[in-house]
Amino acid sequence: PQGQTKKLRQPIVVVLGHVDHGKTSLLDKIRSTAIAAREAGGITQHIGASIVPSAVIEKISEPLKKIVPIKLAIPGLLFIDTPGHELFSNLRKRGGSIADFAILVIDVTKGLQDQTFEAIDLLKSRKVPFLIAANKIDRLPGWESNPDQPFVVSYQNQSRRAKEELERVIYGIIVTKFSELGFQTELYTKIKDFTKTVAIVPVSAKTGEGIPDLLAVLAGLTQQYLKNRLIFAEGPAKGSVLEVKEAEGLGTVIDTIIYDGIIRVGDIIVLNGKNGPIITNVRSLLMPAPLSDLRAKGTRFVNVSEVYAAAGVRIAAPDLENALAGSSIYVANSVEEANELSKTLQSEVKELIFKADKDGIIIKADTLGTLEALIEAFKRMNIPIRVADIGNISKSDVLEASLTAKKNRSLGVIIAFNVKILPEAEAELANSNVKVIQNNIIYHLIEEYENWSENLKR
Numbered sequence: 001p002q003g004q005t006k007k008l009r010q011p012i013v014v015v016l017g018h019v020d021h022g023k024t025s026l027l028d029k030i031r032s033t034a035i036a037a038r039e040a041g042g043i044t045q046h047i048g049a050s051i052v053p054s055a056v057i058e059k060i061s062e063p064l065k066k067i068v069p070i071k072l073a074i075p076g077l078l079f080i081d082t083p084g085h086e087l088f089s090n091l092r093k094r095g096g097s098i099a100d101f102a103i104l105v106i107d108v109t110k111g112l113q114d115q116t117f118e119a120i121d122l123l124k125s126r127k128v129p130f131l132i133a134a135n136k137i138d139r140l141p142g143w144e145s146n147p148d149q150p151f152v153v154s155y156q157n158q159s160r161r162a163k164e165e166l167e168r169v170i171y172g173i174i175v176t177k178f179s180e181l182g183f184q185t186e187l188y189t190k191i192k193d194f195t196k197t198v199a200i201v202p203v204s205a206k207t208g209e210g211i212p213d214l215l216a217v218l219a220g221l222t223q224q225y226l227k228n229r230l231i232f233a234e235g236p237a238k239g240s241v242l243e244v245k246e247a248e249g250l251g252t253v254i255d256t257i258i259y260d261g262i263i264r265v266g267d268i269i270v271l272n273g274k275n276g277p278i279i280t281n282v283r284s285l286l287m288p289a290p291l292s293d294l295r296a297k298g299t300r301f302v303n304v305s306e307v308y309a310a311a312g313v314r315i316a317a318p319d320l321e322n323a324l325a326g327s328s329i330y331v332a333n334s335v336e337e338a339n340e341l342s343k344t345l346q347s348e349v350k351e352l353i354f355k356a357d358k359d360g361i362i363i364k365a366d367t368l369g370t371l372e373a374l375i376e377a378f379k380r381m382n383i384p385i386r387v388a389d390i391g392n393i394s395k396s397d398v399l400e401a402s403l404t405a406k407k408n409r410s411l412g413v414i415i416a417f418n419v420k421i422l423p424e425a426e427a428e429l430a431n432s433n434v435k436v437i438q439n440n441i442i443y444h445l446i447e448e449y450e451n452w453s454e455n456l457k458r
Ligand code: GTP
Pocket: 017, 018, 019, 020, 021, 022, 023, 024, 025, 026, 036, 042, 043, 044, 045, 082, 083, 084, 085, 135, 136, 137, 138, 139, 203, 204, 205, 206, 207
């Protein structure tokens, strides 16, 4: 498969930034995909992973060859998309913790906002090197679009007014704010020492302007400064489960990001399951076609015998029916080691999946990440939680909720994020006074709950 024989692994590049500043759109432009347009509520609510091979990076940044000459030794870049919505700080942290490098996306029409600052704190505390993509330059007053052109080329074609508008944002806002935060930043074309100064690359995810520059700077920086980090690690794989799903002919499979080590067909893997840790053997490994998002529908896969980090990979194995999306996943060298690892894994879910013996709402979500975000949201509102769990709404969820509803109507509710109601639960619901609030947009769920409980008081 792509690049697996070369010496350096692909750097993991995490895309961070405030909600709607254009993270997913930027990746869409690079991959020629349209993920952002299909997201529920226009927001990202899960982590995404996609590989951009070196050949594509070289092709896109070709026009810049004279200015930023790079010979690519890395096989490509593994991009991790993260949600910007404030409730998903858990997913941003997760992304930040596996990042070799980050792109901090800032909307030039908005400047730094709450989750921009949160991302800067995260990058600072984890010591993750990053660059700033100053996005949406097409929306600067007076900006003339030069689709897909390098920023350096497009900039030369701009009026004095547009140039001044860009300078105002870059120096008046970005450079000033970052210096207050202890970072030296500068337009990438003016930087002499990239180890001391954070590069600002003006881009437009809409017109493609600046994308050549972004990729050239990114590839150059990661392979030049992270070389030692990028030597293939020979150890057993560590990863993260993004999604659990049914795949035709394969049964239940898991889509994962492998961020460290190697995973091979036949390896023992350990991950969290609904009824405790799962220890099983890899039956097959499937790599998504380059440039496709692992999570996207219609992604094509290729069977491989081994996968080196960093990669997004689909794993088929027995006993994955109860696997938990959002769990860590490890390759173990022996069954004893697998048992040891399963103890570490258990602590990961303990606070998240629970059934308390008190009156409270029921929360059902599709992944550990979204469950965590919802628990956090309802805790902030001081709403007690009886059950927090992953998966579809079951009959027992309805029975639990109806017990509560009899004592306290406003807590007799099931909050369901991106999950279905099982048929036997439907039947039970019909003769209960349990309220189900079902939505696949997190802030709508919370708003709907607030409205419903307010109405009860009237
Ligand atoms: P979250 O994942 O929800 O945090 O958002 P995001 O950062 O991924 O932003 P997204 O890609 O969803 O874009 C938000 C909106 O901005 C969409 O309507 C995009 O079409 C628009 N947008 C993104 N980049 C650009 C840009 O460069 N120019 C213009 N004009 N619009 C953009």
